Amino acid sequence: MLRKFTRESLKxxxxxxxxxxxxxxxxxxxxxxxxxxxxxSSSIEFLNLKFKSKPEILEANVTVLKAGYHFADTxxxxxxxxxxxxxxMSKGLYRNIIGNQAIALGLIAASKKSKLDLFYGGYxxxxxxxxxxxxxxxxxxxxxxxxxxxxIAGICASIGASFGGDLAVxxxxxxxxxxxxxxxxxxxxxxxxxxxxxxxxxxxSTGLPTKTEQADLFQAVYGRNGEAPIPVIAAxxxxxxxxxxxxxxxxxxxxxxxxxxxxxxYIANGAEPWRFPRSKDLVDxxxxxxxxxxxxxxxxxxxxxxxxxxxxxxxxxxxxxxxxIGGLExxxxxxxxxxxxxxxxxxxxxxxxxxxxxADYIPLQELESxxxxxxLIVVGWGSTFGAIKTAVRDLATEGVDVAHTQxxxxxxxxxxxxxxxxxxxxxxxxxxxxGQLIKLIRDLYLVDAKPLNKIxxxxxxxxxxxxxxxxxxxx
Amino acid sequence: xxxxxxxKEQVSKLTPKDFASNQDIRWCPGCGDYSILKQVQAxxxxxxxxxxxxxxxxxxxxxxxxPYYMNTYGMHSIHGRAxxxxxxxxxxxxxxSVWLITGDGDSLSIGGNHLIHMLRRNFDVNILLFNxxxxxxxxxxxxxxxxxGKKTKSTPLGSIDHPFNxxxxxxxxxxxxxARAMDREPKHMRxxxxxxxxxxxxxxxxxxxxxxxxxxxxxxxxxxKEIKKExxxxxxxxxxxxxxxxxxKGIVLxxxxxxxxxxxxxxxxxxxxWIHDVYDRNKxxxxxxxxxxxSNEKALPRPFGxxxxxxxxxYEDALREQLVGVKxxxxxxxxxxxxxxxxxxxxx
Ligand code: SF4
Numbered sequence: 001m002l003r004k005f006t007r008e009s010l011k012x013x014x015x016x017x018x019x020x021x022x023x024x025x026x027x028x029x030x031x032x033x034x035x036x037x038x039x040x041s042s043s044i045e046f047l048n049l050k051f052k053s054k055p056e057i058l059e060a061n062v063t064v065l066k067a068g069y070h071f072a073d074t075x076x077x078x079x080x081x082x083x084x085x086x087x088x089m090s091k092g093l094y095r096n097i098i099g100n101q102a103i104a105l106g107l108i109a110a111s112k113k114s115k116l117d118l119f120y121g122g123y124x125x126x127x128x129x130x131x132x133x134x135x136x137x138x139x140x141x142x143x144x145x146x147x148x149x150x151x152i153a154g155i156c157a158s159i160g161a162s163f164g165g166d167l168a169v170x171x172x173x174x175x176x177x178x179x180x181x182x183x184x185x186x187x188x189x190x191x192x193x194x195x196x197x198x199x200x201x202x203x204x205s206t207g208l209p210t211k212t213e214q215a216d217l218f219q220a221v222y223g224r225n226g227e228a229p230i231p232v233i234a235a236x237x238x239x240x241x242x243x244x245x246x247x248x249x250x251x252x253x254x255x256x257x258x259x260x261x262x263x264x265x266y267i268a269n270g271a272e273p274w275r276f277p278r279s280k281d282l283v284d285x286x287x288x289x290x291x292x293x294x295x296x297x298x299x300x301x302x303x304x305x306x307x308x309x310x311x312x313x314x315x316x317x318x319x320x321x322x323x324x325i326g327g328l329e330x331x332x333x334x335x336x337x338x339x340x341x342x343x344x345x346x347x348x349x350x351x352x353x354x355x356x357x358x359a360d361y362i363p364l365q366e367l368e369s370x371x372x373x374x375x376l377i378v379v380g381w382g383s384t385f386g387a388i389k390t391a392v393r394d395l396a397t398e399g400v401d402v403a404h405t406q407x408x409x410x411x412x413x414x415x416x417x418x419x420x421x422x423x424x425x426x427x428x429x430x431x432x433x434x435g436q437l438i439k440l441i442r443d444l445y446l447v448d449a450k451p452l453n454k455i456x457x458x459x460x461x462x463x464x465x466x467x468x469x470x471x472x473x474x475x
Numbered sequence: 476x477x478x479x480x481x482x483k484e485q486v487s488k489l490t491p492k493d494f495a496s497n498q499d500i501r502w503c504p505g506c507g508d509y510s511i512l513k514q515v516q517a518x519x520x521x522x523x524x525x526x527x528x529x530x531x532x533x534x535x536x537x538x539x540x541x542p543y544y545m546n547t548y549g550m551h552s553i554h555g556r557a558x559x560x561x562x563x564x565x566x567x568x569x570x571x572s573v574w575l576i577t578g579d580g581d582s583l584s585i586g587g588n589h590l591i592h593m594l595r596r597n598f599d600v601n602i603l604l605f606n607x608x609x610x611x612x613x614x615x616x617x618x619x620x621x622x623x624g625k626k627t628k629s630t631p632l633g634s635i636d637h638p639f640n641x642x643x644x645x646x647x648x649x650x651x652x653x654a655r656a657m658d659r660e661p662k663h664m665r666x667x668x669x670x671x672x673x674x675x676x677x678x679x680x681x682x683x684x685x686x687x688x689x690x691x692x693x694x695x696x697x698x699x700k701e702i703k704k705e706x707x708x709x710x711x712x713x714x715x716x717x718x719x720x721x722x723x724k725g726i727v728l729x730x731x732x733x734x735x736x737x738x739x740x741x742x743x744x745x746x747x748x749w750i751h752d753v754y755d756r757n758k759x760x761x762x763x764x765x766x767x768x769x770s771n772e773k774a775l776p777r778p779f780g781x782x783x784x785x786x787x788x789x790y791e792d793a794l795r796e797q798l799v800g801v802k803x804x805x806x807x808x809x810x811x812x813x814x815x816x817x818x819x820x821x822x823x
Binding site: 089090091092093094095096097105108109112117119121138139140141142144146148149150152153156157158159160161162163164165166168182183186190276277278279315316317318319320321322323324325326327328336337 | 496498525526527528529530531532542543545546547548549550551552553554556559560561562563564565566567568570571588589592794797798801802804805806807808810811813814815816818819820821822823
């Protein structure tokens with residue numbers, strides 16, 4: 001029927017039948033515009049731009065769009081019309097943003113603010129490839145994108161670039177991250193800045209490449225041989241991808257460490273309005289390359305640490321700092337290969353303490369809603385943010401007071417998180433996996449948190465979270 | 476005095492000793508690696524490159540400990556991946572002189588993929604591939620270059636793995652500089668190292684290296700005084716292919732077929748000897764196929780020296796050109812413009 005209507009409205013057009021049929025989505029769009037009581041102008045504007053050089057196609061699309069609208073109006077198939085009032089949002093200038101695009105912008109912003117060249121080494125994989133595509137568009141920012149021969153080469157090239165003094169990034173999804181595992185361990189031993197982005201998809205193995213899931217949290221936190229702690233942070237919405245990508249760069253550079261940024265298919269491809277920041281409002285990122293060594297200076301110690309337990313970044317080309325680093329265990333200060341048992345024991349402790357110390361340099365955990373007197377707290381991470389927020393807000397209007405907090409810094413956790421959790425008898429942890437964050441929380445804070453798991457390759461609906469909350473509160 | 480001459484003087488004052496680090500060398504006594512290290516340290520001052528601009532990157536294996544012994548920048552990376560690390564480093568920092576140390580297991584087995592991709596991209600990196608035809612660090616398993624039938628701990632009945640012909644593989648990956656050297660021929664090796672350094676693009680030198688613990692004498696046919704000249708041929712650009720203890724043998728090309736001729740008895744043919752041309756890809760392909768088992772009576776001699784060389788753009792230069800070009804056409808970028816994007820709206 002759709003095809004019939006479309007052809008009918010285009011009976012005067014000179015387009016081929018095939019091209020006419022391709023306009024049928026516009027008929028549906030016009031129909032929907034009527035249903036939601038909105039003006040066609042933004043879509044017409046878009047079509048004008050898109051088919052500027054093809055006036056016939058432009059005309060056909062607009063004709064069919066309008067035909068759909070008028071059909072809805074006159075046919076009376078639907079008697080209900082809806083009006084969506086503009087969402088309550090803070091004042092300011094907004095734009096639309098998609099998660100993967102926001103990650104790319106966050107990386108570019110960090111590169112500009114830190115004055116480091118951005119190097120991106122990666123291999124195509126769903127749903128992370130768009131980060132590579134986005135970055136490749138902005139080469140005028142001096143961005144070097146390197147499509148490597150495989151996932152391992154993607155991260156190893158980034159390690160090489162970081163050793164050379166670039167802000168180095170690699171991105172992938174679960175199976176690709178698995179391949180990068182050994183190199184992650186190397187980056188951790190080298191103690192050089194490196195941002196690793198995992199846009200999670202349904203797993204295990206090749207799993208559900210086009211579906212969303214949060215099942216790689218353990219992989220990020222634990223997935224390496226030996227004890228190889230790496231900080232882990234997670235974005236909670238498309239626009240938050242910008243903030244967290246920027247944060248990932250800041251932490252990597254200022255703490256000389258590889259860092260995981262977790263996103264997922266849902267927010268990677270999802271869009272939302274974004275009150276974008278001004279560049280001058282972004283926090284500074286301090287890069288401190290070790291300065292060249294003068295003749296009377298002491299011998300350079302590559303693994304000597306500052307008060308943050310961070311070593312210095314000495315890049316090739318700097319006189320007097322020639323040194324060798326590698327994946328073998330190294331002596332605490334000289335960085336030379338060391339098999340000394342006491343040294344190894346201490347180095348494992350130091351590397352763990354170094355990551356823990358990052359907790360002093362991240363924001364404290366805050367409640368999204370509710371108070372310490374609420375009867376229950378919902379603890380989320382990543383893309384469950386929107387659904388939890390809606391569920392908790394709906395309940396509030398129904399008189400059920402529930403608190404909500406969304407964890408963005410997962411390793412290390414914010415210093416006050418344990419204290420916040422101790423205020424509640426009931427803790428609900430919704431995750432799109434079989435229970436991962438919940439195990440970290442139970443382990444760290446010995447609290448009796450309850451899971452809510454959805455492992456269907458689909459995001460939560462607010463209703464599902466609402467019912468779980470009500471259930472826990474014995475309603 | 477100008478800064479430039481200051482700088483040159485400082486660089487030229489360096490000696491091989493300046494390139495030796497303070498670390499104890501841990502290779503087995505008598506290992507071929509020692510000679511290679513010595514030759515590399517010997518040529519370093521001749522390059523005229525400040526020490527801080529030189530980087531050695533290695534993978535895993537006996538040879539890959541090499542960077543620890545060089546007083547330059549260095550990274551001992553992970554198994555097979557030095558090529559990938561060096562690619563990123565060179566893309567980020569084309570100004571550095573990057574040397575890559577690898578072995579037959581490291582670059583032809585676990586790292587085979589990265590090797591061929593580095594060669595086709597032609598990063599300006601010098602690769603020294605120590606080929607000892609065995610896994611030394613893991614104590615003596617056969618490697619991808621071990622000969623068929625080789626008995627090792629992992630092949631008690633003899634290897635049934637057809638070995639790689641490394642240089643032929645490199646030709647297949649469109650390498651722009653390939654050469655072969657021998658741990659026991661230090662002077663020749665130093666020459667090749669200098670040529671490799673001067674070549675713009677990936678230079679790959681396969682170095683036959685004796686592992687005296689697990690594969691002693693693997694290359695004795697090419698190193699034993701009495702027989703080496705019968706079994707090896709040293710290539711020189713523009714010179715005829717002549718070998719033999721008395722220099723009495725030569726190679727002619729019969730169509731695509733190389734043939735050994737006796738210079739004394741085949742006077743007529745000796746006029747038509749194959750003249751080595753490092754820029755001839757077809758001939759280089761045939762030369763890499765001089766790979767017979769030396770025990771075979773009709774075996775062609777094993778070539779040493781530079782097989783092939785061509786000039787082709789390097790990845791890092793093309794990358795730079797693109798970045799400069801796009802900056803010119805799109806203008807200096809503005810971060811705030813990027814953040815706002817083309818469409819915004821205001822909520823008041
Ligand atoms: S095992 Fe062989 S290759 Fe390794 S150091 Fe000893 S002799 Fe050299």
